[in-house]
Amino acid sequence: xxxxxxxxxxxxxxxxxxxxxxxxxxxxxxxxxxxxxxxxxxxxxxxxxxxxxxxxxxxxxxxxxxxxxxxxxxxxxxxxxxxxxxxxxxxxxxxxxxxxxxxxxxxxxxxxxxxxxxxxxxxxxxxxxxxxxxxxxxxxxxxxxxxxxxxxxxxxxxxxxxxxxxxxxxxxxxxxxx
Numbered sequence: 001x002x003x004x005x006x007x008x009x010x011x012x013x014x015x016x017x018x019x020x021x022x023x024x025x026x027x028x029x030x031x032x033x034x035x036x037x038x039x040x041x042x043x044x045x046x047x048x049x050x051x052x053x054x055x056x057x058x059x060x061x062x063x064x065x066x067x068x069x070x071x072x073x074x075x076x077x078x079x080x081x082x083x084x085x086x087x088x089x090x091x092x093x094x095x096x097x098x099x100x101x102x103x104x105x106x107x108x109x110x111x112x113x114x115x116x117x118x119x120x121x122x123x124x125x126x127x128x129x130x131x132x133x134x135x136x137x138x139x140x141x142x143x144x145x146x147x148x149x150x151x152x153x154x155x156x157x158x159x160x161x162x163x164x165x166x167x168x169x170x171x172x173x174x175x176x177x178x
Contacts, residue, residue, distance in 0.1 A: 013165065107148070159172060
């Protein structure tokens with residue numbers, strides 16, 4: 001029982017901050033402690049648990065900060081079903097119906113040379129997708145609610161759809177303002 005508790009705590013998530021206190025990554029407590037032991041990071045917020053060796057006790061980190069600056073490139077969002085539905089707010093871009101039962105529609109169908117790119121795909125309900133089928137918008141007399149665009153890169157994407165630890169909130173700009 002004790003071993004499983006220790007292994008769970010070693011695998012618990014830790015927020016890694018850049019030298020300037022901006023969120024950089026989420027890693028395991030084991031990795032964070034390795035960074036600290038090698039003199040690359042310091043504990044900013046301690047977790048509730050302690051790690052014990054035969055002669056010393058270490059606080060389990062919850063938030064660590066690197067001693068040096070890491071330049072992290074801003075990466076464009078990968079096109080996926082989930083990312084597309086979130087971009088379109090789970091709303092059919094033809095009729096405006098909000099639903100979790102959506103399909104992907106290519107504005108210019110792939111059979112007519114349309115590409116699978118952010119500016120050519122939209123979320124569509126099943127009935128609108130069947131109505132449009134392999135036609136162009138002019139042929140089926142349908143209109144888009146909004147023009148599709150690629151989402152702007154967001155350096156805080158790692159926190160979407162994730163349970164955030166309470167002690168992380170002050171370090172996440174878009175969460176600490178609310």
